[in-house]
Amino acid sequence: MLYRENGQFKTSYRSDQQIFPILQDRVAILALLLFAFIAVPMLASDYMMRAIITPFLILSLAAIGLNILVGYCGQISLGTGAFMAVGAYAAYNFVVRLPELNLVVAMLLGGVCATLFGVAFGIPSLRIRGLYLAVATLAAQFFTDWMFLRISWFTNDSASGSVSVSALDVFGWAINTPARKYLFCLSFVAVFALLAKNLTRSSIGREWMAIRDMDVAASVIGIRPMYAKLTAFGVSSFIVGVAGALWAFVHLGSWEPAAFSIDRSFQLLFMVIIGGLGSIMGSFFGAAFIVLLPIALNRIPELIGIEISTATSSHLELMIFGGLIVFFLIVEPHGLARLWSTGKEKLRLWPFPH
Numbered sequence: 001m002l003y004r005e006n007g008q009f010k011t012s013y014r015s016d017q018q019i020f021p022i023l024q025d026r027v028a029i030l031a032l033l034l035f036a037f038i039a040v041p042m043l044a045s046d047y048m049m050r051a052i053i054t055p056f057l058i059l060s061l062a063a064i065g066l067n068i069l070v071g072y073c074g075q076i077s078l079g080t081g082a083f084m085a086v087g088a089y090a091a092y093n094f095v096v097r098l099p100e101l102n103l104v105v106a107m108l109l110g111g112v113c114a115t116l117f118g119v120a121f122g123i124p125s126l127r128i129r130g131l132y133l134a135v136a137t138l139a140a141q142f143f144t145d146w147m148f149l150r151i152s153w154f155t156n157d158s159a160s161g162s163v164s165v166s167a168l169d170v171f172g173w174a175i176n177t178p179a180r181k182y183l184f185c186l187s188f189v190a191v192f193a194l195l196a197k198n199l200t201r202s203s204i205g206r207e208w209m210a211i212r213d214m215d216v217a218a219s220v221i222g223i224r225p226m227y228a229k230l231t232a233f234g235v236s237s238f239i240v241g242v243a244g245a246l247w248a249f250v251h252l253g254s255w256e257p258a259a260f261s262i263d264r265s266f267q268l269l270f271m272v273i274i275g276g277l278g279s280i281m282g283s284f285f286g287a288a289f290i291v292l293l294p295i296a297l298n299r300i301p302e303l304i305g306i307e308i309s310t311a312t313s314s315h316l317e318l319m320i321f322g323g324l325i326v327f328f329l330i331v332e333p334h335g336l337a338r339l340w341s342t343g344k345e346k347l348r349l350w351p352f353p354h
Helices: 023-042 046-072 079-095 102-126 131-150 178-202 203-213 215-220 225-252 262-275 280-304 310-330 336-349
Strands: none
Touching: 023 178, 023 336, 046 079, 046 178, 046 203, 046 225, 046 262, 046 280, 079 102, 079 131, 079 225, 079 262, 079 336, 102 131, 102 225, 131 262, 178 203, 178 225, 178 280, 203 215, 215 225, 262 280, 262 310, 262 336, 280 310, 280 336
């Protein structure tokens, strides 16, 4: 009976088009943000923030960017790791060559470079789609793997390098502890999630979804496929590039091409599929599933008193992990976000049957 909108009248278009039209949802999101910004840094251990929560936030941001392209615009991409690598490497070069440049600005400029790279490899989407487009974006992954491992643009040094601790300074606020790194990433994720949600609800977001559902019909009603597809590639690449810069600067503390291999691209695609295509909330669910499930699978044998070797544990983890992915895709093809939405609808009707 607590999750009802009885008596919550909408008296304007603005109130009717809120992101969270139900008061209980707004209170829950506000409480969640307060808990994340205040309670988590005080309660969580350094290991928890450094090894689990911070990677979860950065991967969630990258999944949001990929979800805009795949879930909202319907353009399959297998080169997300490449866009992350471009954003990370560009931000790294900006910081190294312009030491006085603020870290936030360097990361945003890295996202701009990833945008240009993504739009360049998004041009084939104007002519091809489906599996052929997936292969075209896969070429971006192979191209960056070759480029960063064999040659180094803008410098004669090797492509990899360490990020100076002194560079992790934002307006005099040194990001030198796990708690500060967590808060830095959380701020980025909160801002970009809000921007992405508003974008998908705007006119350009409706154009993306029209292209996704039926591009021929969308062009008939006046939507320009070229504009819609390239803007989806640009916005997606920008967010993913910023996530790549966060991964290099905050999580790894170094620029390393191997961190953005094709495995990263598939990992992010699995997050979007499992979490829910076309759902910002689903990006967080998918990231949580991918990050937390392997940890839980490794801890279960220890908790129940079964001793197994490291190799066996690794193989069992892959087997169970793959089986659960297939199970979720069969039970709910629309992802965990759909299960969450269905649960909320049932809660609104409880305890009545209809």
